[in-house]
C-alpha cells in the first residue's frame with residue numbers, strides 16, 4: 696500500500712521512528728482501534744490464552760491531539776497509558792469501516808456526518824483526503840481513507856507526553872483489511888504500509 700502524497704505534519708518522521716517488533720506482549724500492549732472493527736486479536740498476537748490486550752475503542756479510532764488545556768478530550772487515552780505498564784501501543788484501522796463510510800459519503804447519514812465533521816481529529820483526515828485524492832474511484836478511496844486515518848491519528852497519538860519521550864512505549868501503526876483478512880504494518884523507514892501478513 697503506497698501513499699500517493701507525503702501529507703505528514705511538520706516533523707512526524709522523527710517521532711514515527713519505532714519498528715514493528717517480532718512479537719508483542721498482550722499484557723503490556725494498548726490497542727487503539729475502531730468501535731466496529733472485528734479484529735482477530737489472537738491471530739494478530741494481541742490476545743493470549745483468551746485474554747486480550749487493553750483497548751481504547753471509538754468510531755474511526757479518533758485521537759484528539761494532546762493539549763493540557765483540553766483534559767476532557769485527552770483523559771481516556773492518557774489514563775489508559777499511565778495506569779498500566781505499557782510497552783507497546785498499536786493504533787489499528789480497518790478498511791470496511793462504518794465511521795469512515797460516513798466521512799466518505801456526506802449524504803449517507805447526515806446526522807452522523809454532522810457530528811463527525813465537528814470533531815477536529817475526524818476533520819483532519821477528511822480534509823486531507825478531499826484535498827489530495829479527488830480523482831479516485833470509490834473502492835480506492837475507501838482504502839486510502841483508512842490508511843490516511845491511521846496515519847493522521849498516529850500523528851495525534853505521538854503528541855501525548857508518554858509517547859513523545861524517547862524512552863516511552865513503542866508505537867505501531869497497522870491496518871486490517873477485512874476483504875482478504877490481511878494485516879498491514881506501517882514502515883516508518885519506507886513511509887508506507889509495507890509489511891503484509893495474512894491472517895486467514
Ligand SMILES: [Zn+2]
Nearest residue numbers: 729731792793
Ligand atoms: Zn470502523
